[in-house]
Amino acid sequence: xxxxxxxxxxxxxxxxxxxxxxxxxxxxxxxxxxxxxxxxxxxxxxxxxxxxxxxxxxxxxxxxxxxxxxxxxxxxxxxxxxxxxxxxxxxxxxxxxxxxxxxxxxxxxxxxxxxxxxxxxxxxxxxxxxxxxxxxxxxxxxxxxxxxxxxxxxxxxxxxxxxxxxxxxxxxxxxxxxxxxxxxxxxxxxxxxxxxxxxxxxxxxxxxxxxxxxxxxxxxxxxxxxxxxxxxxxxxxxxxxxxxxxxxxxxxxxxxxxxxxxxxxxxxxxxxxxxxxxxxxxxxxxxxxxxxxxxxxxxxxxxxxxxxxxxxxxxxxxxxxxxxxxxxxxxxxxxxxxxxxxxxxxxxxxxxxxxxx
Amino acid sequence: xxxxxxxxxxxxxxxxxxxxxxxxxxxxxxxxxxxxxxxxxxxxxxxxxxxxxxxxxxxxxxxxxxxxxxxxxxxxxxxxxxxxxxxxxxxxxxxxxxxxxxxxxxxxxxxxxxxxxxxxxxxxxxxxxxxxxxxxxxxxxxxxxxxxxxxxxxxxxxxxxxxxxxxxxxxxxxxxxxxxxxxxxxxxxxxxxxxxxxxxxxxxxxxxxxxxxxxxxxxxxxxxxxxxxxxxxxxxxxxxxxxxxxxxxxxxxxxxxxxxxxxxxxxxxxxxxxxxxxxxxxxxxxxxxxxxxxxxxx
Numbered sequence: 001x002x003x004x005x006x007x008x009x010x011x012x013x014x015x016x017x018x019x020x021x022x023x024x025x026x027x028x029x030x031x032x033x034x035x036x037x038x039x040x041x042x043x044x045x046x047x048x049x050x051x052x053x054x055x056x057x058x059x060x061x062x063x064x065x066x067x068x069x070x071x072x073x074x075x076x077x078x079x080x081x082x083x084x085x086x087x088x089x090x091x092x093x094x095x096x097x098x099x100x101x102x103x104x105x106x107x108x109x110x111x112x113x114x115x116x117x118x119x120x121x122x123x124x125x126x127x128x129x130x131x132x133x134x135x136x137x138x139x140x141x142x143x144x145x146x147x148x149x150x151x152x153x154x155x156x157x158x159x160x161x162x163x164x165x166x167x168x169x170x171x172x173x174x175x176x177x178x179x180x181x182x183x184x185x186x187x188x189x190x191x192x193x194x195x196x197x198x199x200x201x202x203x204x205x206x207x208x209x210x211x212x213x214x215x216x217x218x219x220x221x222x223x224x225x226x227x228x229x230x231x232x233x234x235x236x237x238x239x240x241x242x243x244x245x246x247x248x249x250x251x252x253x254x255x256x257x258x259x260x261x262x263x264x265x266x267x268x269x270x271x272x273x274x275x276x277x278x279x280x281x282x283x284x285x286x287x288x289x290x291x292x293x294x295x296x297x298x299x300x301x302x303x304x305x306x307x308x309x310x311x312x313x314x315x316x317x318x319x320x321x322x323x324x325x326x327x328x329x330x331x332x333x334x335x336x337x338x339x340x341x342x343x344x345x346x347x348x349x350x351x352x353x354x355x356x357x
Numbered sequence: 358x359x360x361x362x363x364x365x366x367x368x369x370x371x372x373x374x375x376x377x378x379x380x381x382x383x384x385x386x387x388x389x390x391x392x393x394x395x396x397x398x399x400x401x402x403x404x405x406x407x408x409x410x411x412x413x414x415x416x417x418x419x420x421x422x423x424x425x426x427x428x429x430x431x432x433x434x435x436x437x438x439x440x441x442x443x444x445x446x447x448x449x450x451x452x453x454x455x456x457x458x459x460x461x462x463x464x465x466x467x468x469x470x471x472x473x474x475x476x477x478x479x480x481x482x483x484x485x486x487x488x489x490x491x492x493x494x495x496x497x498x499x500x501x502x503x504x505x506x507x508x509x510x511x512x513x514x515x516x517x518x519x520x521x522x523x524x525x526x527x528x529x530x531x532x533x534x535x536x537x538x539x540x541x542x543x544x545x546x547x548x549x550x551x552x553x554x555x556x557x558x559x560x561x562x563x564x565x566x567x568x569x570x571x572x573x574x575x576x577x578x579x580x581x582x583x584x585x586x587x588x589x590x591x592x593x594x595x596x597x598x599x600x601x602x603x604x605x606x607x608x609x610x611x612x613x614x615x616x617x618x619x620x621x622x623x624x625x626x627x628x629x630x631x632x633x634x635x636x637x638x639x640x641x642x643x644x645x646x647x648x649x650x651x652x653x654x655x
Contacts, residue, residue: 049381072383303423305415307439308375314446315415315438 049073051106053131060188062112063157064124067098068135069105076100078164079142079260082108083330085134087126091330092119095161095238095260096138097189100168106135109188111157141334142260144168147234150175151225151255153247155239156182159189161260162238166196174230180212180220180243187213222250229255236260274348278357279321293343293353301357311345318343323353371634373436373542375443378646380531382454387588389525394589395579395598396607400532402578404451405465407535410502411445413473414438417495420479424553430545437545440538447531459587465578472574493554494563500550501560501567504621504628507543509609510536511632514640518606534644540637543628557624564621 051068059065078100081093098107113120127133144165152175154162159179169175177197181187190211197209212220220243229235231254237247238260251257271289276296278285287296294316297304306316311329319340326349329342343355390396415438425431452462477495482488513519513536519529550560576594583592603610620626641647 305419305422305435305438307435307442308377310377312377313375313439313442315419315435315442 049135050132051135053127053129053133054105056127056129059109060190061183061186063109063186063188064112065097065107065109065188066094066123066127067105067107068133071104073103073106074138075103076138077140078144078168079161080138080140081142081161082106082138083136084108084123085136086119086122087131087133088118088122090117090119090122091136092123095142097160097163100164106138109157109160136330139334142236142238142258144236145234145256145258147232147256148174149230149233151229151233151235152177153220153222153225153235153237153239153243154179155243156180156187158238158240158243158260159187159193160238162236163189163193165236166193175208176225177209178212178220178222178225179209180214180239182213183215184211184213187211222246226250226252226255232256234258271347272351274350275352276348277322277352277354279354280357287347287353292345293341293347293355297343297355297357304357306344309344311342314342316342316344319356321354321356324349325353371541371638373433373440373545375436375439376534376538376641376647377650378443378447378534379649380447380450380527380646382451382527385454385525385527387455387458387460387586389528390519390607391523393522393602393607394583394586395594396602398582398586399575399579399599399602399608401451401455401582402575403532404448404455405462405469405578405581406574408445408449408452409466409469409473411441411448413477414441414499415445417492417499418549420492421496421549421553425549427552430548430552433542433545434549437542440542444535444538447535451531460582460585462581465581469574472570493559496546496550496553497559497563498567500546501564501621502571503539503543503546504564504617504631505567505571506539507628507632508614508617510539510543510637512536512609512613514540514636516606522607530644530646533640534646537637537640537644540632541634541641543632547626547628561622568618 049070051070051073053066054069055065055067057065076096079095080100081095084092084094086092092110094108094110096106097109098105110120110123112124142161150165150169150173152162152165154177162177166175166177177193179187179190179193184190193209194211197207210220210225212218229252233252233255235247235251235255236258237244241261244259244261248257248259273289274287276285276287276293277283278297278300281301283300285296285300287293292309294304294306294309298306304316307313308315312331314331317332317336317340325337325341326347327337327341328345328347332340332342388394388397390400418434418438418441422431422434425434452466455462477498480491482491513529513532579594580592583589583594586592599608600611602608603612603614617631620631
């Protein structure tokens with residue numbers, strides 16, 4: 001009878017399907033659904049830590065060293081910096097200069113900038129031992145790359161990111177350091193730096209560390225420093241703008257340059273006017289000093305989405321097509337900063353910016 | 358809470374503003390409602406659904422902005438977008454903590470991501486009627502979902518039983534900060550829906566879809582957590598568990614949930630009739646995370 005056979009077939013198929021499904025359900029408690037692309041966004045934020053300031057001591061003229069203690073702190077790589085949230089709410093970046101493997105404390109050093117914007121003065125004068133500070137990070141924008149040889153150039157407080165690098169270099173690595181400052185008394189960690197040079201200096205080795213105090217020795221001689229630099233040498237420089245410009249200029253061919261500016265937000269802090277092109281809508285606007293990209297964009301495209309206007313919610317993220325961005329948000333990852341920006345707070349470092357809007 | 362300030366706040370218009378909160382999860386145990394994995398995991402499902410779901414809200418609302426003709430509503434929607442973006446991120450940050458404790462949520466969140474980004478995503482629709490229809494449908498879906506988020510927000514603000522059981526304070530702060538903001542902005546999604554469409558049939562249809570989807574995703578999430586929890590030997594979940602905890606007060610009561618259904622479907626419904634803005638604002642004024650955010654922003 002054909003009807004009976006149909007019923008038997010359908011029943012059999014149903015049983016098999018159920019079995020197959022039940023096994024899959026048992027393997028995973030969930031039903032299988034199609035494969036996915038990774039989520040559109042989902043930026044893990046660097047965690048805020050509250051640390052206890054256990055030591056606040058002057059280590060050179062106008063330089064204090066802070067030791068912040070906590071438990072189970074994230075490890076860091078040489079070159080990393082911390083965001084310090086000062087009691088007044090100012091946020092400042094300081095390079096870590098302690099031991100990267102130490103998970104119970106962070107050490108940073110800060111120079112007093114007489115005519116600065118108040119952050120370093122607060123660090124010097126308002127912070128006292130026993131205070132609790134909020135800290136974000138650590139993050140690394142100045143990582144130590146692998147290279148056959150290294151040349152380090154540090155100006156004054158610029159020694160802080162370089163010191164952990166020197167300690168981390170494997171035994172036998174070829175490196176040289178030029179450490180400059182205004183006076184010997186104003187140069188932090190001088191003894192330690194000279195100690196590092198002494199331990200590994202073999203016979204015939206060139207003097208590894210050159211210390212130059214401007215009041216005694218005059219300007220540093222970069223030409224001698226860079227003489228017979230091997231191909232592929234990594235040059236690391238952290239110091240005042242003038243020093244970094246000079247290093248950039250004298251950089252020998254075949255060497256790679258890594259720069260760390262003192263607090264990128266500080267140097268770019270002066271809000272300057274720049275030109276903004278919205279390529280998709282074919283408009284060119286001017287962002288005046290003291291105004292934001294968002295304000296300019298809203299004038300042209302009133303339906304642009306935004307929300308917090310402080311650079312933390314991420315709503316106003318836009319793709320950048322051309323131009324160098326001065327990132328002032330606290331949200332985007334370094335990868336995201338490569339091709340996008342939060343237009344509510346960030347500005348241009350170049351005099352022209354092109355957005356995909 | 359006294360009634361006098363409640364009225365004065367209720368009648369005022371609250372300007373919605375995202376708060377830059379952050380939580381640290383190191384000290385939160387796996388079963389943060391002590392001795393009650395079912396309640397813990399039922400609420401934990403929020404951490405699975407919300408990151409993708411609220412990102413999707415933001416995505417849809419960014420597209421609706423050009424259709425808003427009312428400046429006040431636009432301002433509310435912009436505030437709503439920022440708050441939802443922060444909710445999404447705050448819940449997302451719980452997931453690594455769960456993973457550290459041996460409960461990897463990736464298989465489930467991958468499905469939720471697919472659900473919101475592909476199934477409810479933009480799709481390749483021709484501009485014009487089809488695209489607008491799909492956008493309106495999603496706006497109405499969000500309004501229906503927001504009815505439930507406001508319901509849950511109101512519930513968690515009043516869930517004193519969780520405090521009595523010694524639930525983890527950080528987790529309670531996350532839930533109550535989130536719940537309070539949901540109560541605070543509970544009218545926005547519905548007002549937006551009324552502004553751009555407002556059809557009753559669409560409201561009823563999308564309510565049915567949203568309700569079924571929430572029930573479906575939620576029970577899957579609970580089963581997923583219970584079955585993958587490394588500390589449980591008998592991972593059984595049943596409706597009875599839910600009902601019993603609703604009576605005890607550690608989860609929303611089944612009866613309250615059922616009663617909220619005809620309210621949303623009533624033609625005279627407006628979210629402002631539900632929950633209390635005054636209570637939400639009072640919580641936000643005392644929430645440790647919201648306070649820290651305010652201090653940092655000042």
